[in-house]
Amino acid sequence: MPELPEVQTIVSDLAPLLMGARIIKVQVWDPLLVRFPGAEDFNRRLSGGIIRTMTRRGKYIVVGLDQGLTWLVHLRMTGRLLTKLEEDERHLRAQFTLDNGICLSYCDLRRFGDMWAFFPGEEEHLGGFRTLGPEPLSEEFSQDWLLQAFARRKAPVKALLLNQSIVAGLGNIYVDEALFVAGIHPGRQGHSLTEEECGKLAAAVKEVIQKAISSRGTTFRDYRSGLGTVGEYQQLLQVYGRKGEECTHCGTLLDCMRIGGRTSVYCPRCQKQK
DNA sequence: CCGTAGACCTGTGTGC
C-alpha cells in the first residue's frame, strides 16, 4: 500500500511520539509478521529497548534502539502502524506498549507486512533492504543514474522504475504519475530512452515525490498516517486511478495497459510509444 | 544476469 511519501508521513508523525520511549511489552499474534529472528527472539530483543531514532529508507521504516539493534518494518500493501485503533479494527496483528502511555498497534488486512530485529552483521537476513537503490530525492538519483541503469535493459521503463534496486521507494501510483509528467510511455524499453528523456524522468520523479510528501501522501483506499489521518495527494493525481477520464493536458481519454502484472494508466497522446 | 508469470493473503467491487 504505502509508497515513499506515505511511509515518510508515518515516520514524521510517529518519530516525535516514540523518541526516547522504552518498549515495555511486545505482543505478536500473526506468525507471518516476523521475518527475523524467530518470534521469541524478536520479542526478547525489542522488549525493554529504548527507541533512539526513527527514519525511512525506501519503503522501510527503520527504528534504532541501543546496542546497535535495529527494528525494521515494511508495510507492503495494507500494513498500518497506528497510535489509535479504529473501533471495529479486525486486522490487529501486533502491539508494542511503551512506557510513555502510547501503545503502537500494527494492523494489516492482507498480512503481507514484515518486521525484523537485527544487529550489525546479520544483514544477510534482510532481503531487499540490502539492495535498495538511491533515494529519489538524493543527488545520486539523476539523469546519469537512470541512463546507466536503463542501458541495455529491454524491460519496460515502468517495470524498471518499480525495481527498488534502481530507485528506492517508488510504487505503482508515483511511477505512473512521474511517467505522465515526463511525457514517457510506460511500455518504452529502458534502453530506448534518450539522455534528455532520462533527465526529464529523474526531474519528474523528484517533483512528484516532493509534492506527495508535502501532501502527506495519497489515500486511495487503505492508507492512513501514524495518526490515522488520510493523505491529500489523491486530489492531485493526473493518471493513476483515472482510466477513461480526460487527460488534464490535452483532453484525450486516458488508457491503461498491464505491465509487470500492474495496471498502468497513461495518456496515449502525451505519452507516445514511438 | 535478465524478464515475466505466479505466489503470498484478505477484502471489495463488478457483472451475470
Next chain:
DNA sequence: TGCACACAGGTCTACG
C-alpha cells in the same frame, strides 16, 4: 441475492 472473477499504494521465487 448469490456466485465467480478481477483487482488492490508490494515484493519474492521459480523458470525459460
